[in-house]
Amino acid sequence: MKPDIKNKTLFKSFRKQILANTIVKEILNQNNAYLQI
Numbered sequence: 001m002k003p004d005i006k007n008k009t010l011f012k013s014f015r016k017q018i019l020a021n022t023i024v025k026e027i028l029n030q031n032n033a034y035l036q037i
């Protein structure tokens with residue numbers, strides 16, 4: 001049961017990391033679009 005809990009925690013932090021990266025990419029894309037106008 002312990003490994004399962006550890007895996008879930010790792011999975012949550014992994015998803016948070018992906019979410020953060022996605023948000024950063026979106027912001028950068030918006031900035032690029034703004035600069036090109």
